[in-house]
Amino acid sequence: MTPATPAPSPNLALNQLVDERRARGESLVHLAFGEARLPLLPQLGERLAAGAAHTAYGPVAGGPAVREAVAGYFTRRRLPTTADRVVVAPGSKPLLMALQLAVPGDVVLPSPAWNTYAPQARYAGKRVIGVPVPAECGGVPDPAALRTALRTARAAGADPRLLVLTLPDNPTGTLAPPALVRELAALAREEDLLIVADEIYRDIVHDPDRTPFLSPAEAAPERTVVTSGLSKTLGLGGWRIGVARFPEGDTGDRLRDGVLAAASELWSTLAGPMQHVAAYAYAEPPEVTARIRAAARLHGAVARSVHRIAVDAGATCRPPTAGFYVYPDFEPLRARLAARGITGSASLAAALLDDSGLVVLAGHLLGDDPHALRFKAATSLLYGDQEQQAAALAADDPTRLPHLAGQLDRIAAAFARLAA
The missing domain is CATH 3.90.1150.10 (Aspartate Aminotransferase, domain 1)
Structure with a gap:
């Protein structure tokens, strides 16, 4: 057929x-x-023009300046990060695809979820295990339903290894509360799931004083990769600037090296002028x-x-x-x-x-x-x-x-x- x-x-x-x-x-x-x-934002256009002379390929992970800036961004968000834990790319979507290629096994997704996660998993030859979201929010699976789904999937021959969480969520426009994130992080440890935390909307919480944000990388730092980018916060979707933060330790090294291997064959490096923009933006000037x-x-x-x-x-x-x-x-x-x-x-x-x-x-x-x-x-x-x-x-x-x-x-x- x-x-x-x-x-x-x-x-x-x-x-x-x-x-x-x-x-x-x-x-x-x-x-x-x-x-x-x-x-x-005019200053972004100025940085793009100033970076136009950066025409060489450079390192696959990105140059030192942009990786240092991204590391500082995460560190200011209670996620201490060094530059060697950072990879930049032409958008967060390629990074998410590279993670699908780097991590064996099948994928667990909240249902509903952003429409790219499932097709990427299938392109990587994975099964998709959809789990309904809780009543109060989207972006994460309901914990009780997740336990049941894992048992059912394994009984059917699936091998769930990767759990995708979206904080804040696309499509519901909501944010999972810290207690729920901690519960899911504990469940991921218990079930030996790696977590991808898509946090591209993190800086678009409408009322941060009333809506606390806890990253899965705080609750389960040894098994969480965080992805983000500048398309949503600064309206730079067409410029294609994405970033990923990998955990410390052997697991993080293995995941980063797998993503870099895929990147070297898929996109080579983030364009030099865009790295110049990203280094400025992630330094977070006033x-x-x-x-x-x-x-x-x-x-x-x-x-x-x-x-x-x-x-x-x-x-x-x-x-x-x-x-x-x-x-x-x-x-x-x-x-x-x-x-x-x-x-x-x-x-x-x-x-x-x-x-x-x-x-x-x-x-x-x-x-x-x-x-x-x-x-x-x-x-x-x-x-x-x-x-x-x-x-x-x-x-x-x-x-x-x-x-x-x-x-x-x-x-x-x-x-x-x-x-x-």
């Missing part, structure tokens, strides 16, 4: 679809792509930290507004506390929606697009139950062009700006049609 042709990443495919349809003059509200739409704080306030304000709209329309939805996503569940409207032929996430997303021009990422594309009435909405796509983005960053209440308020009104009308 000829194997099925792999499909493109659904969020990237939807983003391209939106661009094409907008080019034809269609008016769409795009909520299907997790890009931080922020104006470029203008960078001020931009990140302003962006977190903006993301929080708009995500909370979309959350209120969803709840007012009759959905249930975890309150967003980080990142720029909401993940509403329209199960309370199932009978009403079924009468219109809407019986799962695919038909729900199609109805929103066809009836209201609203583009969302259906839950089944994130490993969720296809029959569930859930989808991801990426609220960071509502900020407008660069001039409008700058105004939103500076506003006391960005949701009152005309361009943003108009988008929110369209979302409210679309959700209201579902409830009608």
